Amino acid sequence: xxxxxxxxxxxxxxxxxxxxxxxxxxxxxxxxxxxxxxxxxxxxxxxxxxxxxxxxxxxxxxxxxxxxxxxxxxxxxxxxxxxxxxxxxxxxxxxxxxxxxxxxxxxxxxxxxxxxxxxxxxxxxxxxxxxxxxxxxxxxxxxxxxxxxxxxxxxxxxxxxxxxxxxxxxxxxxxxxxxxxxxxxxxxxxxxxxxxxxxxxxxxxxxxxxxxxxxxxxxxxxxxxxxxxxxxxxxxxxxxxxxxxxxxxxxxxxxxxxxxxxxxxxxxxxxxxxxxxxxxxxxxxxxxxxxxxxxxxxxxxxxxxxxxxxxxxxxxxxxxxxxxxxxxxxxxxxxxxxxxxxx
Numbered sequence: 001x002x003x004x005x006x007x008x009x010x011x012x013x014x015x016x017x018x019x020x021x022x023x024x025x026x027x028x029x030x031x032x033x034x035x036x037x038x039x040x041x042x043x044x045x046x047x048x049x050x051x052x053x054x055x056x057x058x059x060x061x062x063x064x065x066x067x068x069x070x071x072x073x074x075x076x077x078x079x080x081x082x083x084x085x086x087x088x089x090x091x092x093x094x095x096x097x098x099x100x101x102x103x104x105x106x107x108x109x110x111x112x113x114x115x116x117x118x119x120x121x122x123x124x125x126x127x128x129x130x131x132x133x134x135x136x137x138x139x140x141x142x143x144x145x146x147x148x149x150x151x152x153x154x155x156x157x158x159x160x161x162x163x164x165x166x167x168x169x170x171x172x173x174x175x176x177x178x179x180x181x182x183x184x185x186x187x188x189x190x191x192x193x194x195x196x197x198x199x200x201x202x203x204x205x206x207x208x209x210x211x212x213x214x215x216x217x218x219x220x221x222x223x224x225x226x227x228x229x230x231x232x233x234x235x236x237x238x239x240x241x242x243x244x245x246x247x248x249x250x251x252x253x254x255x256x257x258x259x260x261x262x263x264x265x266x267x268x269x270x271x272x273x274x275x276x277x278x279x280x281x282x283x284x285x286x287x288x289x290x291x292x293x294x295x296x297x298x299x300x301x302x303x304x305x306x307x308x309x310x311x312x313x314x315x316x317x318x319x320x321x322x323x324x325x326x327x328x329x330x331x332x333x334x335x336x337x338x339x340x341x342x343x
Contacts, residue, residue: 008135009055014042014143015117016060017093028098038074039321041140048289048323050079059084063116067092086124090116100251122149127160137161140171144189145178158196172202201288203243228261252277258309267301269309279319286315286323310334
């Protein structure tokens with residue numbers, strides 16, 4: 001096992017919400033019962049990083065009420081530094097997840113318009129203070145999709161990180177439903193975010209959207225290579241591009257693999273079978289957290305990628321957005337020795 005080196009903090013920036021889910025197998029409002037859990041792309045990454053042992057912090061805006069404070073406390077109990085959480089007037093963002101079953105896919109319904117984050121995030125962050133002793137800033141395409149304030153805040157965060165010499169990890173996380181609610185310009189805004197990033201979690205579809213061109217090769221691997229080549233040409237700061245590759249046999253039975261493309265070549269993580277999936281929401285964030293943790297730790301690209309894929313696989317085994325496994329458990333999954341009962 002490669003040992004982690006002493007390094008700077010990892011700061012995650014984005015909206016922390018509440019997720020409401022009907023009982024297993026039910027449609028939304030089929031019965032009055034729903035489970036409430038905190039979630040959100042960047043918070044998911046922060047929680048996972050902290051559980052692996054990294055000094056992770058979260059910057060966000062929450063409502064100054066019982067729900068906002070409870071959401072903050074849920075993140076903090078996993079070891080995340082929440083000093084960067086700002087409280088403002090307003091409501092907490094919500095999303096409703098109807099889990100898929102058999103041949104019915106999962107469906108997400110957002111209810112986050114007018115949240116404290118959406119209203120107040122632009123100008124709420126003191127980046128000069130927040131970025132002290134930070135090595136990596138992680139954020140995603142969800143934040144700019146929330147509206148003009150989120151877009152300005154995301155671009156401001158990357159500009160501040162660049163000025164401070166902080167490396168940026170960016171997860172594309174394109175959310176068409178959110179962008180459709182306002183007159184945003186995803187190619188321009190996401191392109192500016194990529195221009196300041198050194199690590200991108202994205203695939204050929206993300207780059208086709210941002211670059212305004214298509215990658216039409218019949219072979220998926222060739223599409224990814226062509227898109228990565230175009231991305232490296234467009235954004236000189238980019239060093240690594242990572243994505244997962246998913247084959248769906250059914251909602252509950254899937255196969256997941258991963259690839260990392262650098263300016264020098266490719267790295268692949270062998271496919272893993274995911275049978276009886278419990279919840280795939282947050283799987284991409286688990287993957288991003290694992291890869292970012294490996295890179296932050298100074299591991300090889302192959303090791304970081306394999307760790308990320310194993311972390312993503314484990315996330316599919318539990319409900320909720322957060323990936324609640326530590327580094328030892330992810331390592332066990334990498335070795336495929338975690339199937340027997342531990343007594």
